[in-house]
Amino acid sequence: xxxxxxxxxxxxxxxxxxxxxxxxxxxxxxxxxxxxxxxxxxxxxxxxxxxxxxxxxxxxxxxxxxxxxxxxxxxxxxxxxxxxxxxxxxxxxxxxxxxxxxxxxxxxxxx
Amino acid sequence: xxxxxxxxxxxxxxxxxxxxxxxxxxxxxxxxxxxxxxxxxxxxxxxxxxxxxxxxxxxxxxxxxxxxxxxxxxxxxxxxxxxxxxxxxxxxxxxxxxxxxxxxxxxxxxxxxxxxxxx
Numbered sequence: 042x043x044x045x046x047x048x049x050x051x052x053x054x055x056x057x058x059x060x061x062x063x064x065x066x067x068x069x070x071x072x073x074x075x076x077x078x079x080x081x082x083x084x085x086x087x088x089x090x091x092x093x094x095x096x097x098x099x100x101x102x103x104x105x106x107x108x109x110x111x112x113x114x115x116x117x118x119x120x121x122x123x124x125x126x127x128x129x130x131x132x133x134x135x136x137x138x139x140x141x142x143x144x145x146x147x148x149x150x151x152x
Numbered sequence: 153x154x155x156x157x158x159x160x161x162x163x164x165x166x167x168x169x170x171x172x173x174x175x176x177x178x179x180x181x182x183x184x185x186x187x188x189x190x191x192x193x194x195x196x197x198x199x200x201x202x203x204x205x206x207x208x209x210x211x212x213x214x215x216x217x218x219x220x221x222x223x224x225x226x227x228x229x230x231x232x233x234x235x236x237x238x239x240x241x242x243x244x245x246x247x248x249x250x251x252x253x254x255x256x257x258x259x260x261x262x263x264x265x266x267x268x269x270x271x
Binding site: 042045072074076081082083084085086089127129132138139140141142143144145 | 189208210240242265
């Protein structure tokens, strides 16, 4: 079973700061997911990536398959970015047997 | 619009009662999943199903049961054997890996969740 470690667990920053959240996993994977969870509980998929880098608006996700590490960056952070960000990888590395999740990073962006 | 629905959003039950959480999807996905979330912990896999009439246990299946009689539906029953059932429950679905050239990996789509409180 894959194990996922995320850091930091909590992060408070000022509006406009550059944010980095890190994720490490133990077993080689087919793809890694970055998810966003708002206070109501609903989860939105931000990225699914298997190599290199992806960008969507102010969000950038990178992955290093050899080092089993991924980062999520937020540029020009805004209070509406405040949420829990979760990294997830396939339960056993690949296939459709579910995901293993990190504990999440609770991000607060202060105006 | 395609998506996943879970109902109800909030559910209260007395200790010792079984309760069934609904999950329906109209995305034509083959695979469906149930996860549980507790404060300070990552989501954990309860059960998953890759095809109708078949399902597999995840990490924390004890005290839970599921059925998959239809492709669109994957209800989860929290039985009285589940020692600590109060939690947030999330359902998800995905295509199976390798079944689409456009999406070779199992991107998962999540429902809005059901918050179960057992009194």
